[in-house]
Structures are given as C-alpha cells and as structure tokens.
Amino acid sequence: MxxxxxxxxxxxxxxxxxxxxxxxxxxxxxxxxxxxxxxxxxxxxxxxxxxxxxxxxxxxxxxxxxxxxxxxxxxxxxxxxxxxxxxxxxxxxxxxxxxxxxxxxxxxxxxxxxxxxxxxxxxxxxxxxxxxxxxxxxxxxxxxxxxxSYLEMSYKVGQCHPIARTVDANIRDIARIPVRLKIATGTYIFQTNRAAFNQNKIDVVCMLCNYSEETLAHFLLGCTRLEYIRKDIL
Ligand SMILES: [Zn+2]
Structure with missing residues (x-):
C-alpha cells in the first residue's frame, strides 16, 4: 500500500x-x-x-x-x-x-x-x-x-503491547487476546452498556450469576460464577 x-x-x-x-x-x-x-x-x-x-x-x-x-x-x-x-x-x-x-x-x-x-x-x-x-x-x-486509561503512555515503536502477546502461541491463548484488548480499551460490551444503548428493554443483570449488574468490576472481581478462574490468578 x-x-x-x-x-x-x-x-x-x-x-x-x-x-x-x-x-x-x-x-x-x-x-x-x-x-x-x-x-x-x-x-x-x-x-x-x-x-x-x-x-x-x-x-x-x-x-x-x-x-x-x-x-x-x-x-x-x-x-x-x-x-x-x-x-x-x-x-x-x-x-x-x-x-x-x-x-x-x-x-x-x-x-x-x-x-x-x-x-x-x-x-x-x-x-x-x-x-x-x-x-x-x-x-x-x-x-x-x-x-x-489502562493503556496510556505505553506506546513504543516496534513493540507490541504486552496485552496483545501470548507466552506460547496456542489457540486457546490467542483466542483470549481480542477479549483482553476489548476490556482494556473500553470496547467490551457488558449488559449495562447494552441496556444503556439499546432501545429494547434489556436486563442489566449478569447472565452468568443472575445476581448483580454486569459491569467491568463485576465481571473481573465480583461474579461468583467466574470465581474458580479468578481464584488461581489472584
Ligand atoms: Zn455475575
């Protein structure tokens, strides 16, 4: 080009x-x-x-x-x-x-x-x-x-941001990259975003645990259904 x-x-x-x-x-x-x-x-x-x-x-x-x-x-x-x-x-x-x-x-x-x-x-x-x-x-x-705010000031020519890298290139890890990138750039769609921008009535409650509103904080830290994954990492 x-x-x-x-x-x-x-x-x-x-x-x-x-x-x-x-x-x-x-x-x-x-x-x-x-x-x-x-x-x-x-x-x-x-x-x-x-x-x-x-x-x-x-x-x-x-x-x-x-x-x-x-x-x-x-x-x-x-x-x-x-x-x-x-x-x-x-x-x-x-x-x-x-x-x-x-x-x-x-x-x-x-x-x-x-x-x-x-x-x-x-x-x-x-x-x-x-x-x-x-x-x-x-x-x-x-x-x-x-x-x-999660990416600011980290631009370096020739260096792919760590969030877009995998340790070893297996398909499971590669599939996770787009989700991570969307979360870090604020473009991941949660139920709360969907409800705010959609004309139809949409439930803001998390579809995994059916307990509280699905926000970024809930998804990463609060949702009980994801606790088993989170536990090992934390
Ligand atoms: Zn939940």
Whole structure:
C-alpha cells in the first residue's frame, strides 16, 4: 500500500485516506472495533502510522541521492533545488527540508552535502528522530482519551503491547487476546452498556450469576460464577 509513495510524499486529503485505511487494517488484524480511539491501535500494535513510514522512506531516498555522487543527475537537481528554492516551493527536496524541520533533523543541505554521515548512521538517526516524534505525539494523545486509561503512555515503536502477546502461541491463548484488548480499551460490551444503548428493554443483570449488574468490576472481581478462574490468578 505504501510502495513508492516516498517519491510523492502525500499530504492533505490523500494522506488522510491512506492513514485511515492503514488504521482500519490494523484494527481488523487485532479484532478491534472500528470506533476504537486512534492511539490505541498504535499502542497495541507498536506500529508507526502510515504517514511516519512514508516519511522515513522519503528521508532514506534523499540519503541515497546524496550518496549517488556529484556526477549523477539526481544529485545535481538536489543541490540546485536546495540552494535556490524557498520554503513555498512544491519541490520534493523542499518537502524533505520540511520533514527535517518537523523531526528536528539538521538542515538536509549541511547533513548530506557538507558532512556526509555513513549510511548506517543516517538510518539510525532517522529512526531515532521519527520514532521519538511519534512516540511522544501518540503517548500525549492517549492521555486525552478516558477510555485508554489502562493503556496510556505505553506506546513504543516496534513493540507490541504486552496485552496483545501470548507466552506460547496456542489457540486457546490467542483466542483470549481480542477479549483482553476489548476490556482494556473500553470496547467490551457488558449488559449495562447494552441496556444503556439499546432501545429494547434489556436486563442489566449478569447472565452468568443472575445476581448483580454486569459491569467491568463485576465481571473481573465480583461474579461468583467466574470465581474458580479468578481464584488461581489472584
Ligand atoms: Zn455475575
């Protein structure tokens, strides 16, 4: 889906559509509902947003151009555009300059033409800066969602959240992941939620014990019918 997009660096409506589709796919893979708060998708999967992936690839392409040598056409264009174009230009190289500002990377002109970093160091620098930017942004954003209080501030690029992992991948444990994810993100439907949002009359009482209202607290801590499972864990 992202193939070749680093040569276009989409923005505005196009970027919005790509981000939306990417989030939707992640949610489907994780068996999460589509109305789930955005930061949760990234916190649970440890994936970068599509936008960040495109930016990383664009910055790496730029580095390849800088490395292609003074005799190559791309290098000559890069030098020309970066020397004479101002920030209002639509040039791809000016987009790269904007990305460097966004991610707090030194000016591309000085980085690539004056003191070239090794390929490995440049890749490392891009990863550190881009990952750092999105970790801060998504973690800060997660604080704004009351439903994410159990997940907030735990986004780390490349690390799947512990709640979506299993110790050994057997089918029983895997089947439990979607339930856990729904509980942690506040999207698990209890009888009390069902009653509040349904026009038909629905009984709020727990269908397992028929004793008290089925809420998150009851399900996890109170329900007597689930005591035999809970006992071992507690
Ligand atoms: Zn119960």
């Amino acid at each position: 992202l193939y070749g997009l680093e040569t276009l660096i989409p923005n505005g409506k196009n970027l919005h559509l790509i981000n939306k589709q990417y989030k939707k796919m992640l949610k489907q893979i994780l068996s999460l509902t589509t109305n789930l708060a955005d930061p949760a998708v990234y916190i649970i999967s440890g994936q970068l947003p599509a936008e960040a992936e495109i930016h990383k690839r664009a910055l790496i392409s730029f580095d390849n151009i800088c490395r292609s040598g003074k005799s190559s056409m791309e290098w000559k264009i890069a030098e020309r555009q970066l020397s004479i174009k101002n920030m209002r230009s639509n040039s791809w190289f000016i987009e790269i300059k904007k990305l460097c500002l966004k991610y707090d990377i030194d000016d591309p002109y000085s980085i690539c033409f004056v003191v070239p970093l090794s390929k490995l160091l440049w890749k490392k620098l891009i990863s550190t800066k881009v990952n750092g930017y999105w970790e801060k942004r998504i973690n800060d954003g997660s604080k704004l969602y009351p439903t994410l």
